[in-house]
Amino acid sequence: AQKITQTQPGMFVQEKEAVTLDCTYDTSDPSYGLFWYKQPSSGEMIFLIYQGSYDQQNATEGRYSLNFQKARKSANLVISASQLGDSAMYFCAMIETSGSRLTFGEGTQLTVNP
Amino acid sequence: EAGVVQSPRYKIIEKKQPVAFWCNPISGHNTLYWYRQNLGQGPELLIRYENEEAVDDSQLPKDRFSAERLKGVDSTLKIQPAELGDSAVYLCASSLAAGLAGYNEQFFGPGTRLTVL
Numbered sequence: 001a002q003k004i005t006q007t008q009p010g011m012f013v014q015e016k017e018a019v020t021l022d023c024t025y026d027t028s029d030p031s032y033g034l035f036w037y038k039q040p041s042s043g044e045m046i047f048l049i050y051q052g053s054y055d056q057q058n059a060t061e062g063r064y065s066l067n068f069q070k071a072r073k074s075a076n077l078v079i080s081a082s083q084l085g086d087s088a089m090y091f092c093a094m095i096e097t098s099g100s101r102l103t104f105g106e107g108t109q110l111t112v113n114p
Numbered sequence: 115e116a117g118v119v120q121s122p123r124y125k126i127i128e129k130k131q132p133v134a135f136w137c138n139p140i141s142g143h144n145t146l147y148w149y150r151q152n153l154g155q156g157p158e159l160l161i162r163y164e165n166e167e168a169v170d171d172s173q174l175p176k177d178r179f180s181a182e183r184l185k186g187v188d189s190t191l192k193i194q195p196a197e198l199g200d201s202a203v204y205l206c207a208s209s210l211a212a213g214l215a216g217y218n219e220q221f222f223g224p225g226t227r228l229t230v231l
Contacts, residue, residue, distance in 0.1 A: 004156075037222075043203060045157070045222035091156050101170060102147075102220060104156030 003027065004092050004105035012111050013082045020067070021077040021108045023092030031097040034075040036066065039089040039107070048090075051075055082112045116140070118223035120206050126229045132194035135226045139187070139208030146183060147220060148191050149205040157205050163189065193228075201230045 005024045013019040025034065036048040051059045051066045059066040067076040079086055092105045119138040127133050139146050144165050149157035160179065162170040165186040174181065178197070183189040193200055207220040 043225045043227070045205065045207070047219050047221070050219070093156070101159050101162070104158070106154070106156050 003103045006105035008108045010109045018080045023075045029096040033095045035093040036077045037091045087112045120223035130195040134192045137206030143208035145209045147207040151203040196230045
């Protein structure tokens with residue numbers, strides 16, 4: 001069963017606007033962590049933001065925020081004030097305490113238009 | 115501080131040939147991961163090391179893939195013989211500790227892009 005689902009293969013946004021990248025997950029483990037990574041065309045995976053399942057508040061890191069809705073099992077990434085350099089693949093990932101394996105979704109290709 | 119180093123960055127080989135990838139993790143990181151990323155997909159874990167011990171290799175195709183981390187620092191991933199379907203990017207990552215002690219940020223290297231002809 002797919003544990004991480006990213007339903008948007010591609011997204012487009014105008015520079016300086018906000019964009020939301022969707023992520024839903026599936027787990028029966030009460031303790032887990034959710035991550036977002038950015039992968040530019042150069043190939044490296046860059047950590048953006050983390051949300052723990054017991055965290056009461058949504059995580060924020062600069063222009064990145066995570067809209068965590070536990071009951072819906074969703075962990076959407078919000079990028080505010082998009083920049084041209086934000087164009088990249090974005091991956092949602094999850095780690096469960098029952099294992100230490102980071103499971104990735106299939107990614108969303110974000111294109112920021114000038 | 116140096117990041118995760120991988121070499122080579124690119125490798126083109128013919129099928130049935132052997133190939134090896136090398137990874138040097140961030141200094142002090144005792145957990146090392148090898149992932150395979152097929153085109154258009156997210157990375158999938160092949161093997162995870164805690165120091166020199168392989169603690170999760172359930173997704174490593176052991177008939178042709180092997181890995182080692184002899185001194186608990188750098189690691190080598192080998193494929194012998196390579197098949198057309200092995201064409202992918204092979205990513206190495208490292209972290210301070212596995213599991214959810216606080217949170218477990220994995221730092222990734224730039225990857226090795228393998229093309230099997």
